Amino acid sequence: MDAVFSVPEPRNEPIRAYAPGTPERESLKAAVDTLAGERLDLTMTIGGRQRPGGGEPFDVVQPHNHAHVLGVAHHATAADARDAVAAAKAAAPAWRDLPFSERAAVFLRAADLLSGPWRDRLNAATILGQSKSVAQAEIDAACEFIDFLRFNVHFGQQVLAEQPFSSPGMWNRFDHRPLEGFVYAITPFNFTAIAGNLPMAPALMGNTVVWKPSPTQQFAAHFTMRLFEAAGLPPGVINMVTGDGLAVSEVALADPDLAGIHFTGSTGTFKLLTRTVGQNIDTYRTYPRLVGETGGKDFVIAHPSAEPSGLVTALVRGAFEYQGQKCSAASRAYVPASLWRDGVRDELLAAAESLSYGDVTDFSHFGGAVIDRRAFDKHAAALDRIKGSASCSVAAGGTADDSTGFFVRPTVVECDDPGHEVFTTEYFGPILGVHVFEDARFDEVVAQAESAAPYALTGAVFATDRQAIERASHALRFAAGNFYVNDKPTGAVVGQQPFGGARASGTNDKAGSVLNLLRWVSPRTIKETFVPPTDHRYPHMG
Numbered sequence: 091m092d093a094v095f096s097v098p099e100p101r102n103e104p105i106r107a108y109a110p111g112t113p114e115r116e117s118l119k120a121a122v123d124t125l126a127g128e129r130l131d132l133t134m135t136i137g138g139r140q141r142p143g144g145g146e147p148f149d150v151v152q153p154h155n156h157a158h159v160l161g162v163a164h165h166a167t168a169a170d171a172r173d174a175v176a177a178a179k180a181a182a183p184a185w186r187d188l189p190f191s192e193r194a195a196v197f198l199r200a201a202d203l204l205s206g207p208w209r210d211r212l213n214a215a216t217i218l219g220q221s222k223s224v225a226q227a228e229i230d231a232a233c234e235f236i237d238f239l240r241f242n243v244h245f246g247q248q249v250l251a252e253q254p255f256s257s258p259g260m261w262n263r264f265d266h267r268p269l270e271g272f273v274y275a276i277t278p279f280n281f282t283a284i285a286g287n288l289p290m291a292p293a294l295m296g297n298t299v300v301w302k303p304s305p306t307q308q309f310a311a312h313f314t315m316r317l318f319e320a321a322g323l324p325p326g327v328i329n330m331v332t333g334d335g336l337a338v339s340e341v342a343l344a345d346p347d348l349a350g351i352h353f354t355g356s357t358g359t360f361k362l363l364t365r366t367v368g369q370n371i372d373t374y375r376t377y378p379r380l381v382g383e384t385g386g387k388d389f390v391i392a393h394p395s396a397e398p399s400g401l402v403t404a405l406v407r408g409a410f411e412y413q414g415q416k417c418s419a420a421s422r423a424y425v426p427a428s429l430w431r432d433g434v435r436d437e438l439l440a441a442a443e444s445l446s447y448g449d450v451t452d453f454s455h456f457g458g459a460v461i462d463r464r465a466f467d468k469h470a471a472a473l474d475r476i477k478g479s480a481s482c483s484v485a486a487g488g489t490a491d492d493s494t495g496f497f498v499r500p501t502v503v504e505c506d507d508p509g510h511e512v513f514t515t516e517y518f519g520p521i522l523g524v525h526v527f528e529d530a531r532f533d534e535v536v537a538q539a540e541s542a543a544p545y546a547l548t549g550a551v552f553a554t555d556r557q558a559i560e561r562a563s564h565a566l567r568f569a570a571g572n573f574y575v576n577d578k579p580t581g582a583v584v585g586q587q588p589f590g591g592a593r594a595s596g597t598n599d600k601a602g603s604v605l606n607l608l609r610w611v612s613p614r615t616i617k618e619t620f621v622p623p624t625d626h627r628y629p630h631m632g
């Protein structure tokens with residue numbers, strides 16, 4: 091077909107409420123019951139074929155009920171990784187030669203399947219495997235994932251439309267080639283949408299991918315791979331390997347055809363991958379593109395003019411939704427003494443104490459458990475250190491219980507010392523540090539908070555005084571890639587608040603935007619001269 095297609099205009103997927111007594115709630119409940127009753131073989135998918143990894147098995151469990159095994163996966167071995175890389179390379183020529191519209195149609199179909207018949211399955215898998223509440227699963231596994239699929243197609247088309255100028259007598263063109271080689275996508279446990287987006291975005295632009303999901307997100311990742319297949323993704327375009335990824339990295343990072351890494355996860359892991367690529371730099375055919383979105387220590391700073399109830403709600407939702415396991419989660423707050431004394435303290439502590447964390451298959455809970463034993467132990471140890479610290483006191487929560495699930499209570503820590511680890515270390519759990527300051531010190535506190543932590547992902551300022559907002563916004567310009575005024579620092583929506591941070595928080599390539607898709611193409615410039623000159627002499631030569 092010869093045509094310049096326009097892709098469907100993307101719209102953000104409406105969020106379902108799952109109110110008691112509604113058919114949508116019953117249908118999701120049934121999907122949760124069905125998936126909870128199975129014990130799946132969580133296979134790899136290489137070249138379109140499912141097979142178990144060749145390494146040690148590991149259980150994928152419900153974090154809120156860790157005795158309940160949802161499925162068993164195996165760590166991929168070096169041989170598995172070599173097969174995945176070979177499958178990606180074999181699929182590359184046919185996939186990149188498919189017109190963009192055909193590749194886009196696969197992902198638009200995936201979006202519609204997920205919006206309809208696959209919605210309950212992906213949501214249920216995310217509730218069970220990652221311990222998300224219904225509301226948190228819906229905004230992630232359904233809405234954000236659907237948005238990534240649809241908006242990426244829109245932005246991909248925008249990339250292709252980007253063309254150079256042409257002087258008379260010639261036609262200059264960009265051929266937006268995919269990268270030469272394969273892309274290695276490594277994804278975190280906390281968002282089903284991110285896990286789907288990281289292999290999808292390079293694939294849309296014509297690349298083939300080796301995808302390594304997090305072991306603790308493997309349950310939903312399994313269904314994501316099935317969704318891509320149901321949408322018509324050809325074998326070998328996305329090859330999913332399971333496990334911790336150590337053997338996969340040994341193979342993939344040493345391969346001459348490694349063309350890019352699309353990573354989201356901790357700062358430490360991304361630094362390790364970057365360092366390894368640096369060490370192997372002479373191995374590669376081309377410089378691998380490194381895209382990494384990493385950790386955060388996200389702040390909320392209130393001015394004395396802030397509206398108190400909005401501030402409290404933002405702190406509660408920003409810090410404690412999904413048990414604080416969002417890279418964007420509010421984990422340090424700076425509150426003026428006047429507001430703190432006049433109600434914010436009492437409201438915040440009461441709200442934190444009232445939150446119910448429990449078995450999220452009971453839809454009435456606000457939240458669930460933290461992801462695994464490693465996270466639980468890390469938070470328990472941090473709480474012990476905080477309790478032993480002279481400058482801090484636990485004002486709410488502060489307890490942890492792993493008898494049935496990995497539960498850590500929503501915790502508020504008041505701390506005099508703004509340099510304390512509670513304001514600098516990413517715990518990635520439901521622990522909020524609060525520094526209370528004398529009202530007149532607002533600008534000084536903003537300046538300290540600006541670089542108290544090495545990260546620069548998200549941050550919020552609460553104020554009604556426009557000059558205070560302007561001053562804080564200016565002083566914090568480089569302290570957050572996503573900056574909020576009078577809103578919580580979480581919950582970025584694809585297409586509306588393109589997401590990503592700098593400093594130790596990543597390469598800031600803004601997932602789900604044109605900026606990210608640009609990283610997965612390597613344009614060839616073509617100049618065609620319609621009537622080539624036939625005389626080599628300059629006019630001045632006579």
Ligand SMILES: NC(=O)c1ccc[n+]([C@@H]2O[C@H](COP(=O)([O-])OP(=O)(O)OC[C@H]3O[C@@H](n4cnc5c(N)ncnc54)[C@H](O)[C@@H]3O)[C@@H](O)[C@H]2O)c1
Pocket residue numbers: 276277278279280281284302303304305333334335336338339354355356357359360362383384385386416417418516518547589590591595596
């Ligand atoms: N900035 C963002 O957009 C964003 C979004 C979500 C999560 N995060 C960050 O992610 C972190 C939490 O996620 P996590 O605990 O899954 O992070 P993690 O770094 O422990 O793991 C991320 C992924 O890397 C894999 N991995 C680890 N070492 C590897 C290696 N040598 N080779 C190949 N793969 C390897 C893991 O198995 C997992 O799939 C937090 O720091 C959070 O801030 C950032």
Ligand SMILES: N[C@@H](CCC=O)C(=O)O
Pocket residue numbers: 280281415416417418579580581582583589
């Ligand atoms: N995009 C999500 C965060 C993803 C990281 O975990 C938000 O804005 O809350």
